[in-house]
Amino acid sequence: MPTPGRGSSATPGSAGADALCEAALAGDRRALARLLTAVENRTPLAEAALRRLHPLAGRAQLVGVTGPPGAGKSTLVAALIAELRRAGRPVAVVAVDPSSPITGGAVLGDRVRMQAYASDDGVFIRSMASRGHSGGLASATTAAASVFDAVGFDVVLIETVGTGQSEVEVAAAADTTVVVEAPEMGDEIQAIKAGLLEVADIVVVNKGDRAGAHRTAAQLHAMLADSRGETRPGRPAPKRPEVLVATAATGEGVAELLASIDRHRTTGHGADGESARLHRAEAQVWSVLVDRLHDRVRALEGAEELDGDGWSGAGEWLRSVAAHETDPYSAADAILEQLIGRRVAPGPNE
Amino acid sequence: MPTPGRGSSATPGSAGADALCEAALAGDRRALARLLTAVENRTPLAEAALRRLHPLAGRAQLVGVTGPPGAGKSTLVAALIAELRRAGRPVAVVAVDPSSPITGGAVLGDRVRMQAYASDDGVFIRSMASRGHSGGLASATTAAASVFDAVGFDVVLIETVGTGQSEVEVAAAADTTVVVEAPEMGDEIQAIKAGLLEVADIVVVNKGDRAGAHRTAAQLHAMLADSRGETRPGRPAPKRPEVLVATAATGEGVAELLASIDRHRTTGHGADGESARLHRAEAQVWSVLVDRLHDRVRALEGAEELDGDGWSGAGEWLRSVAAHETDPYSAADAILEQLIGRRVAPGPNE
Numbered sequence: 001m002p003t004p005g006r007g008s009s010a011t012p013g014s015a016g017a018d019a020l021c022e023a024a025l026a027g028d029r030r031a032l033a034r035l036l037t038a039v040e041n042r043t044p045l046a047e048a049a050l051r052r053l054h055p056l057a058g059r060a061q062l063v064g065v066t067g068p069p070g071a072g073k074s075t076l077v078a079a080l081i082a083e084l085r086r087a088g089r090p091v092a093v094v095a096v097d098p099s100s101p102i103t104g105g106a107v108l109g110d111r112v113r114m115q116a117y118a119s120d121d122g123v124f125i126r127s128m129a130s131r132g133h134s135g136g137l138a139s140a141t142t143a144a145a146s147v148f149d150a151v152g153f154d155v156v157l158i159e160t161v162g163t164g165q166s167e168v169e170v171a172a173a174a175d176t177t178v179v180v181e182a183p184e185m186g187d188e189i190q191a192i193k194a195g196l197l198e199v200a201d202i203v204v205v206n207k208g209d210r211a212g213a214h215r216t217a218a219q220l221h222a223m224l225a226d227s228r229g230e231t232r233p234g235r236p237a238p239k240r241p242e243v244l245v246a247t248a249a250t251g252e253g254v255a256e257l258l259a260s261i262d263r264h265r266t267t268g269h270g271a272d273g274e275s276a277r278l279h280r281a282e283a284q285v286w287s288v289l290v291d292r293l294h295d296r297v298r299a300l301e302g303a304e305e306l307d308g309d310g311w312s313g314a315g316e317w318l319r320s321v322a323a324h325e326t327d328p329y330s331a332a333d334a335i336l337e338q339l340i341g342r343r344v345a346p347g348p349n350e
Numbered sequence: 351m352p353t354p355g356r357g358s359s360a361t362p363g364s365a366g367a368d369a370l371c372e373a374a375l376a377g378d379r380r381a382l383a384r385l386l387t388a389v390e391n392r393t394p395l396a397e398a399a400l401r402r403l404h405p406l407a408g409r410a411q412l413v414g415v416t417g418p419p420g421a422g423k424s425t426l427v428a429a430l431i432a433e434l435r436r437a438g439r440p441v442a443v444v445a446v447d448p449s450s451p452i453t454g455g456a457v458l459g460d461r462v463r464m465q466a467y468a469s470d471d472g473v474f475i476r477s478m479a480s481r482g483h484s485g486g487l488a489s490a491t492t493a494a495a496s497v498f499d500a501v502g503f504d505v506v507l508i509e510t511v512g513t514g515q516s517e518v519e520v521a522a523a524a525d526t527t528v529v530v531e532a533p534e535m536g537d538e539i540q541a542i543k544a545g546l547l548e549v550a551d552i553v554v555v556n557k558g559d560r561a562g563a564h565r566t567a568a569q570l571h572a573m574l575a576d577s578r579g580e581t582r583p584g585r586p587a588p589k590r591p592e593v594l595v596a597t598a599a600t601g602e603g604v605a606e607l608l609a610s611i612d613r614h615r616t617t618g619h620g621a622d623g624e625s626a627r628l629h630r631a632e633a634q635v636w637s638v639l640v641d642r643l644h645d646r647v648r649a650l651e652g653a654e655e656l657d658g659d660g661w662s663g664a665g666e667w668l669r670s671v672a673a674h675e676t677d678p679y680s681a682a683d684a685i686l687e688q689l690i691g692r693r694v695a696p697g698p699n700e
Contacts, residue, residue, distance in 0.1 A: 047679055054677035069419060069513060137515050163419060164514010165487050274672075281671035281678070288682035293643055321631035322624075327404035328631070329397055332638035 017048035064171030067180030367398035414521030417530030
């Protein structure tokens with residue numbers, strides 16, 4: 001068992017990771033794909049690779065693209081790729097796959113889009129399944145974006161469906177968050193829309209050729225003027241987002257969207273950009289801390305495996321909570337006590 | 351500062367919590383509402399109340415109701431309430447509000463539904479905002495369901511939009527998970543639908559009066575027959591879910607849905623039900639453990655507050671990670687080292 005808490009860089013898998021990183025940095029796409037798979041599956045190799053690559057990242061612009069189902073996010077992402085490639089800029093996509101919370105698997109649309117750029121080294125599209133324990137999605141997506149950043153992609157688009165807490169957080173943790181809306185949608189979608197606007201740096205009304213698109217844009221503009229008076233917790237007084245109209249299917253308005261994203265890259269890299277980077281660092285470190293806690297709890301009474309996915313090692317406590325004999329707080333405190341006691345007892349140099 | 355890890359039940363707010371719990375147990379709806387607010391805001395009073403109420407819970411049936419936006423979940427929940435009330439059974443609803451990842455706020459529809467039962471003590475509807483750090487949603491929702499369970503509601507319906515990882519997990523953690531689908535939906539919705547089926551105990555095709563509803567049901571039935579051959583990790587070989595057709599707006603098929611839910615309560619309380627309860631206990635304990643870790647990290651160098659929501663105490667490390675000088679793993683390990691070291695040093699009886 002590795003000893004966490006030592007800050008050692010000699011983690012398991014570091015030899016293989018170094019070779020894979022060198023290859024990916026030299027432009028080997030298969031090595032890059034293998035790195036991303038390791039990151040998605042949180043293997044020890046992924047940790048070693050991310051330690052190696054982290055100092056090289058920080059140059060790419062991370063652009064979150066989110067919105068309710070049916071707003072046309074994927075089509076807009078495809079249109080942005082085309083626009084970026086016309087300018088010769090390398091672009092990567094991390095698409096969070098909405099198809100499965102458990103088994104994962106790529107959405108057909110991704111595969112079709114992938115084929116169009118199969119022979120273009122300046123484009124790399126990766127679907128991530130949204131699975132694993134809570135927070136796993138954010139961690140894997142941010143790590144994948146970091147890999148793309150380190151190996152030299154200029155822009156990393158992070159596409160998520162904007163109806164889940166984790167999914168919205170992932171997109172909102174980017175440097176620039178683009179919220180895609182469509183005209184004329186149902187009640188539930190309208191409610192989702194209102195929530196999404198709070199995280200937007202740029203709002204795009206897609207399907208601009210439909211009746212009502214420009215009216216929707218005007219309404220959004222008015223809503224944003226009303227609601228952006230106060231400061232949002234954790235961020236300095238935000239600028240009102242630009243509201244644009246585009247038709248991703250024909251490409252109309254997409255050049256203007258890219259120009260707006262580029263403007264945000266320049267002007268947003270003040271207090272707002274700094275804040276976004278700190279929030280992302282916070283999320284990354286927190287996710288590792290939670291993983292470490294997970295490992296330590298799992299190591300407690302290691303023989304008691306609850307299941308393949310879950311954590312074990314405190315099986316008796318869990319059964320007692322499930323039977324309503326012990327409350328979750330007392331159980332957690334007992335496990336924590338045991339955990340720290342255990343760590344204290346056999347430690348040779350404390 | 352409270353000292354976690356001691357398993358003490360004399361937590362802050364326990365006096366006020368005891369009084370509030372007694373009142374809620376005696377049927378005081380305002381006391382119940384205040385408990386739920388405390389639970390949602392994770393106050394110290396909430397912890398004391400949940401410690402007090404946990405032994406009383408475990409009798410209600412928790413029913414998750416989830417599905418893509420526009421499937422008609424809210425209308426179906428309203429129809430189920432009407433059906434349960436006709437049988438004189440007390441029912442509570444925890445509706446996870448999709449409108450805002452940040453500020454929260456109730457959806458209009460909830461308020462309208464609430465009014466219809468304003469004078470009925472056998473119904474309590476509560477909207478929860480999906481906010482806070484990752485995992486906060488699951489924790490608050492499970493805790494609210496536990497409060498309703500303890501004070502004597504027979505059925506607790508947990509309604510979430512089925513397009514986010516956290517939201518699906520919340521519904522899937524119930525005793526019985528009902529997935530609501532509607533006929534004729536777009537590509538992205540179809541992909542979401544496929545993922546949702548994996549967590550379903552019962553599938554309802556809503557809007558059964560529309561063309562294609564019965565064809566959709568037949569297709570779903572065929573899909574489920576294909577895919578439910580193998581065991582799902584963490585659960586014993588699951589039964590294939592029943593597929594029903596209902597029209598929530600007219601009430602057609604809703605009695606049959608309730609009968610199916612009741613059947614699952616009886617037959618599902620074998621290995622499957624035990625597994626659901628263990629998973630819920632696991633999620634509850636884990637969420638407290640993560641909160642405790644959060645508190646401890648926040649207490650480290652407490653002066654350095656990153657922001658109102660986030661955790662602080664390791665500000666220098668975060669800035670170093672954001673500047674790409676330190677990788678997240680080394681930072682997390684250093685924080686953990688400091689955390690445990692600190693705990694070890696001043697501990698009086700270790």
